[in-house]
Amino acid sequence: MARAAVLAAGGIVLRQEETPLIAVVRLRKRNEWVLPKGKLDDGETPRDAAEREVLEETGHDVLVHEFLGTLVYESGGRFKAVHYWRMEAGGEPTHELMDDIKAVDWLPLDAAIERLSRGYERAFLENVGPIALESAALAQPARRARIKKQPAPEKRRRQPAVAPPPALPMTDVPLVAGSEGIEAGLPVDTTTLEIMASPIAPPLAQDIAEQDIPAQDIAATEAEPRSDNEIAQSQRINLVQKVRDWLRRAA
Template identity: 55%
Template sequence: MARTPVLAAGGIVLRQSRPRLIAVVRLRKGEWVLPKGKLDDGETPRDAAEREVLEETGHDVSVHEFLGTLAYDAGGRPKIVHYWRMETQGGPTRDLMRDVIAVDWLPLEAAVERLSRDHERAFLANVGPLALESAALARRSREMKVAQPAKRPRRRSVAKPTSAISPPVAPVADEAAIERNGVEHGVIERNVIERDVIQHEALLPDDDAIDAFASLLTREIAPSSAEAERFDAGSSRAIGAEAIVARDNATSEAPHGSRVNVMQRVRGWLRRAV
C-alpha cells in the first residue's frame, strides 16, 4: 500500500551582494541542507516556503519565480519539496528556530559542496545557475528603470473655440479716482465739447466779415472810370429828354444794380459754405 507523500516547500535564498550568495542552514543533528519545511494544514506551498525560510534563516525574503520540485524518500515515505527563488537584504529580523543552529551564505559552487545530501546537491547544481541568472536580469531591469527618466504623458491638443469679435466697449470711469480728484467724468466731457465748439465758432466768419469779403470780390466787377466815360459818350449822342433820362438812369442805377446782385450771390455762397 502506497503511503501518502509528505508535502514541503522551501527556497533558494539569494542575498543581494556581489557575488550573489546562497543560504544553507545547519540542522541540530549536524546536516547542512537547503531551508525548507512541511506545509501546515490549509497552507499553500508558496506560503509555507516563505514561512519556513523566515524561521530557518531569520531573514525576511521576497518570493519570485518557481524553480522546480525535488522528490525523494524520507524515512520510508516519499517527500515532495517545491522551491522558489527568494531574495533578502540586510540582516536577520528574528531568531532561528530551535532545530537550526547556524546559517551560512556561500557562492553557488561552495554552497553545492557544503550540502550534506546528494539529491539536494544535484538539485542546487541544476537550478542554482537559473536562479542567479534571473536575479541578475531583474537587477538590470531595476537599474534601467531608475536611470531612465519617467515618460511624461503626451498632452492632447485641444482646439480653442473661436470667440466672436465684440464691439469696443467704452472705458468705465473709475469712481474712486473721480472721488479723489473731485471731478466727474461727465463734467470733463462737457468741458471738452464746449471748448471744441468755441474753437470751431472762432474760426467761422460773422455776417460783417462775409459782407466785406463779398464786397471785395465784387469790386472788380464794378465799371471803371474809362468804361463810365465811354458809357457817357455813347449816351450824349442821344437826342432829347428821354435820352438824357435814360443816360442818367443807366449811369446811376445800372452799374450799381449789377454789383448788388453779384454781392448777394457771393454772400449766399459764403454762408452756405460756412
C-alpha cells in the first residue's frame, strides 16, 4: 500500500530593492541551501503554513500574494508536495531563526538559482522566478497609486479672531480715572468703568440700566427740543449721578 504524500508549503520570498532579491535558507543538519518551506501542522491550511514557515525560516514578516505552483518530488521513499506563494518581505527581520536554519541569504534570481543545492528546486525557481518578479513589478504602480489616492488629513481651521467691542463714545474733555473723579462730577474714562463692572465688583452697567429714568427728564425732553450738545451734556450728568448713587450704595 502506497504511503500518503507529505504536504508542505513555502514561498518565493522577494525583497524589493533596486534589483529584487530572493530568499534562500541554509539547513543546519544537511548544510544545504533550499527555498523556505515546511510541513503543514494539523488543521492548518497550506497558505497559513506557508506564511508561518517563511517567518520561522527567514525571520521576516511577509505579505502573501498569488499562488505560484506546486513542486512534487520523492523524499525518503515518500512523495512530497510543496505549494508555493509569492511573498514580499520587509526590510529588517523581526524574529529569530528557528534552530533548523543556519543562515539566510538574499540574492538576485540567477544567483539564487545557482545557490540552491537541489536540482528540482533549481528547475522550479527557473520557471516560477520570472513570473514572481513580473508580478511584483506590475504590483508596484498599483501600490503607489493606492498610496497617492489616500486623502490627506484635514487641517484644523483656525478660529477667526473676535474684535473687541467698541469703546463708549466720549466727548473731547479731560478724562479722570478712579472714583474720586466720579465724586467730583467729572467724566470718567471708559476703561475705569469696565474694570468696575468686572466679576469682582457688582455689574455697574446692569445696575444703571435697571434704574428708571425720572419722569421729569422724559417730560422735559418731550416738551421742548434740545440741541445735540445739550442732550449729550444731560446724558453725562445723568450717568455721573447714577454712578455716584451706585457708589454710595456699594460703600
